[in-house]
Amino acid sequence: MPGRILVVDDLATNRIMMKVHLADAHYDVLQAAGGRAALDIARREAPDLILLDMMMPDLDGISVCERLRADPATAEIPIIIVTAATDARSRLRALAAGADDFLSRPLDELILLARVRSLLRARETAQELALRDGTERLLGFSEPAQGFAPPGRIALVAARAETAAGWQAALAGRLTDRIVPMTRAEALSPDPGHAVPDLFVIEGDLGGPGGGLRLLTELRSRSETRHAAVLIVLPPTARETAAMALDLGANDLMTAPLDGAELALRLKAQMARKRQADRLRDTLRDGLRMAATDPLTGLFNRRYALPHLARIAERADRTGRRFAVLLLDLDRFKAVNDRHGHAAGDAVLVAVAQRLRDNLRAVDLVARFGGEEFLVALPDTDATAACAAAERLRRVIGAAPVALPGGGDLQVSASIGVAMGGAEAGTVSALIEAADAALYRAKSAGRDRVDGPATD
Structure with a gap:
């Protein structure tokens, strides 16, 4: 899903020009005509990044930036202050207020988009940290952050x-x-x-x-x-x-x-x-290693996955964004253990886990859900992107045979069920049941396929 960017400027022409640049790069653009409106939209919509004009009649960009940084709900949103000013004092004021960057007009589209991409990558890391921390607290093994950091x-x-x-x-x-x-x-x-x-x-x-x-x-x-x-x-x-x-x-x-x-x-x-x-x-x-990971594959286990999925659902409900849950089941896995032994079955599970890890984003959740079943959660993802991701994972799993410990190799495949979460999508349990039902349909239709919601 493209990043959502809030453009704040009291001049409509500036907002329109910025929206054109960002829309061409397939970003979702929100707009605010003043500082107070920007604060309301930022709290309500939780954008991924804010482009903030420095000079506005109701509340200047420096004040808006300071208020955003002081509010826990908006403190981690990257902010680029945009202004006609070019002097060092203005840059220092913006950075001291908490802005991540400072760009002077006329804007260079090449530099603007590169800055946006860079800050959105940093934002993804921050969001992952927030999700992981929340899940660890629910599980009861998160340590409080250290108040003192030694010199770097x-x-x-x-x-x-x-x-x-x-x-x-x-x-x-x-x-x-x-x-x-x-x-x-x-x-x-x-x-x-x-x-x-x-x-x-x-x-x-x-x-x-x-x-x-x-x-x-x-x-x-x-x-x-x-x-x-x-x-x-x-x-x-x-x-x-x-x-x-x-x-x-x-x-x-x-x-x-x-x-x-x-x-x-x-x-x-x-x-x-x-x-x-x-x-x-x-x-x-x-x-998390001992408490929340599967010792064979190194993936998160069911104990971690369920509360973390609940955190993703809570955030989706707050922001109005959708997310996807995928259940993957290896086809005919019992036959692998029966014919080749449990060591071969373990090798298949380890290889599939690695293929899943290598083909998902840092913010995505991938867990061994039980036996030969894996769960994947994709935050900020619509149905089209979710089904495309499931197809990609299905192809990757079956793209190359798995080397077996005793010699030789084995071709494997997986069936995948997809369900969509978001506002009014029901409980996490109901969402997993919907993904499981889709997985069952994929198995019944011949295996090695994806079943999920209709896409636009």
């Missing part, structure tokens, strides 16, 4: 040592984190005696045009640095490189020469997001 480590990577030293001087006294100039080689081969940097500030033209982007892709490909935050520094005219950097996984951008106060604000925001994401990964790895 920030690496400054530039082609010339003098450039990195200048950045370090600009940040002096503004951050409590440890700031370390590094060469490209040191960034790619961290000293075993030191912690891996939490955040990298990288010169875009590192050792030549595009060098910083090449370093970015290397960092994203390595397990040690894959989850580090990255801010790329570019010349003001490098618009295409800027868009490419965001799409390659840069978390933020700045143009040279750097303003120390603005850089510090951006680094603080990125460090906070990095710590939040680290907390999510640590919780999933450690807190």
